[in-house]
Amino acid sequence: MSGPELHPDIAPLGFLLGSWIGEGTGYYSTIEDFAYGEEIRVSHVGKPFLSYTQRTWSLDDGRPLHGESGFWRLTGGTHVELVIAHPTGVVEVAEGELSGTSIALATTATAKTQSAKDVEQLTRDIRVRHDELAYDLHMAAVGQPLQPHLRARLTRTGA
Amino acid sequence: MSGPELHPDIAPLGFLLGSWIGEGTGYYSTIEDFAYGEEIRVSHVGKPFLSYTQRTWSLDDGRPLHGESGFWRLTGGTHVELVIAHPTGVVEVAEGELSGTSIALATTATAKTQSAKDVEQLTRDIRVRHDELAYDLHMAAVGQPLQPHLRARLTRTGA
Numbered sequence: 001m002s003g004p005e006l007h008p009d010i011a012p013l014g015f016l017l018g019s020w021i022g023e024g025t026g027y028y029s030t031i032e033d034f035a036y037g038e039e040i041r042v043s044h045v046g047k048p049f050l051s052y053t054q055r056t057w058s059l060d061d062g063r064p065l066h067g068e069s070g071f072w073r074l075t076g077g078t079h080v081e082l083v084i085a086h087p088t089g090v091v092e093v094a095e096g097e098l099s100g101t102s103i104a105l106a107t108t109a110t111a112k113t114q115s116a117k118d119v120e121q122l123t124r125d126i127r128v129r130h131d132e133l134a135y136d137l138h139m140a141a142v143g144q145p146l147q148p149h150l151r152a153r154l155t156r157t158g159a
Numbered sequence: 160m161s162g163p164e165l166h167p168d169i170a171p172l173g174f175l176l177g178s179w180i181g182e183g184t185g186y187y188s189t190i191e192d193f194a195y196g197e198e199i200r201v202s203h204v205g206k207p208f209l210s211y212t213q214r215t216w217s218l219d220d221g222r223p224l225h226g227e228s229g230f231w232r233l234t235g236g237t238h239v240e241l242v243i244a245h246p247t248g249v250v251e252v253a254e255g256e257l258s259g260t261s262i263a264l265a266t267t268a269t270a271k272t273q274s275a276k277d278v279e280q281l282t283r284d285i286r287v288r289h290d291e292l293a294y295d296l297h298m299a300a301v302g303q304p305l306q307p308h309l310r311a312r313l314t315r316t317g318a
Contacts, residue, residue, distance in 0.1 A: 045214070045223040045226070046222075046223065047223055047246070049246040051226060051228070051246070053212070053228065055204070063205075064204040064205065064206055067204070067210060067230075069210070069212065069228035069229060069230075069244060070228060070244035070250075071226075071228075071244055071245070071246040071248075073246070073248055073272065073274065075273070075274040079273070079274070081248055081272035081273065081274060081275075083244040083245065083246075083248055083249065083250045083271075083272060084244055084250070085228060085229035085230055085242040085243055085244045085250065086230070086242065087206065087208040087210070087230040087232070087242075089230075089232055089240055089242055089252075090242065091229075091242045091243070091244065091250030091251065091252055091268075091270060092250065092270075093248075093250055093270050093271065093272050095272060095273060108272075108273075109250075109270035109271070110270060111250060111251075111252050111268035111269060111270045112242075112252065112268070113232065113240035113242060113252050113254060113267075114234070114238070114240065114254060114267075115232065115234040115238070115240060116240075
C-alpha cells in the first residue's frame with residue numbers, strides 16, 4: 001500500500017504498523033480464565049503519531065468482548081506515550097520506555113464519565129519480533145492488587 | 160451490511176451510525192481561518208456503545224490535520240457520554256444531553272501525556288437531520304476564552 005512516509009519522530013515505533021490477529025488468555029483473581037481472539041490495527045498518516053484500534057472477542061461464541069482506540073507518540077527517541085479511549089467510559093494515558101522492539105508502559109493518568117464503574121491501573125509489556133507481537137498486561141481493578149490479566153500472541157497479517 | 164442488532168441502551172444514538180463526509184471551516188482569534196475536509200465513522204458491535212473515528216484534512220493541499228477516536232455511551236436515555244483520545248497526547252471526557260437528534264456536549268475531564276502541550280476545553284453541538292450532520296465546536300485554548308472554532312456539515316455516505 002502506498003502512502004505518506006513515516007514521520008521520522010515516530011519511526012522507531014514503525015515496527016508496530018500493520019494489522020495483527022491472534023489469540024490470548026485472560027486471568028483474574030475474581031473471575032474464571034477465558035480465551036479470546038484479538039485484532040489490532042496500527043496505521044499512520046505521515047504525522048508524528050500512530051493511530052491504534054483494537055478489539056477482542058470470545059473464542060467460545062465469537063461475541064465481542066473489549067475494544068479500545070487511541071494514538072501512540074514518541075518523544076526523545078525512547079519515551080513512549082499512549083492515549084486510549086475505552087468503551088467502558090474511561091480514558092487512559094500510559095507512558096513508558098522503548099527498548100529495541102519492546103515497550104513497557106504503565107498507566108499515568110485516567111479520567112472517566114459519570115456512569116463509568118471503575119478505573120483500572122494497567123501495565124503493558126509488548127514485544128515484537130519480525131511479524132509476531134506478544135504482550136502481557138497486568139491490571140489493578142475492583143480493589144485487587146496489580147496482577148496478571150491478559151497474555152496474547154498475534155501475527156502481522158498486512159501492512 | 161448485516162451485523163448484530165443495535166443494543167437497546169444505545170438505540171437513541173443510532174442516528175449517528177454510518178460514514179460521513181463533508182467540509183468545514185476553522186476559526187480562532189489567534190490564527191487565520193482555514194477550510195477542511197472531514198470524514199467521521201460511527202459503528203457498533205451490538206454492545207451498549209458506539210465506536211467513533213474522525214479525521215480531517217486541509218482543503219488547500221490534502222495534508223492531514225486532525226484525527227480523534229473513541230466511544231459514545233448513553234445513560235438514562237438522554238445523558239450522552241463521549242470518551243476521546245487525541246493524537247496531541249490528550250484524552251478527553253465530554254458529557255451532555257440528547258434532545259431528539261441533537262446533542263450538546265462539553266468537556267468534563269481531561270488528562271495528558273508528559274509531552275502534550277495544552278489541554279483544551281471544548282463544547283460540541285451536533286445536529287443530525289436525515290443524512291446530514293452539522294456541528295459547531297467551541298474551544299478555550301492557549302489562554303483564550305471559549306469561542307467558535309469549527310463548523311462543518313457532513314453527508315452520510317454509507318452504513
